[in-house]
Amino acid sequence: MWLMLVYVGITIVLDFLDYLIGVAVESYSEPASLPVFLTMYFLSLWAGWVIAVKLTEPKKAERALAKG
Numbered sequence: 001m002w003l004m005l006v007y008v009g010i011t012i013v014l015d016f017l018d019y020l021i022g023v024a025v026e027s028y029s030e031p032a033s034l035p036v037f038l039t040m041y042f043l044s045l046w047a048g049w050v051i052a053v054k055l056t057e058p059k060k061a062e063r064a065l066a067k068g
Contacts, residue, residue: 007052014044 022037 003052003056006056007048010051011045011048014048015041018044 018037018040021040022033025036026033
């Protein structure tokens with residue numbers, strides 16, 4: 001459950017950054033803003049998962065105790 005909460009939090013932050021970058025690109029080239037936003041959006045979903053897994057993985061000491 002903790003992993004999913006961290007993932008949702010990270011993706012909310014990354015999606016807001018995607019939006020800001022999309023708006024900035026739109027001021028230079030309106031047709032380019034949608035492809036840039038969508039690319040950033042899907043990359044942020046993937047990156048958010050990778051970051052969330054890294055942040056919530058068990059510590060090495062906990063693994064050693066679990067092995068016995």
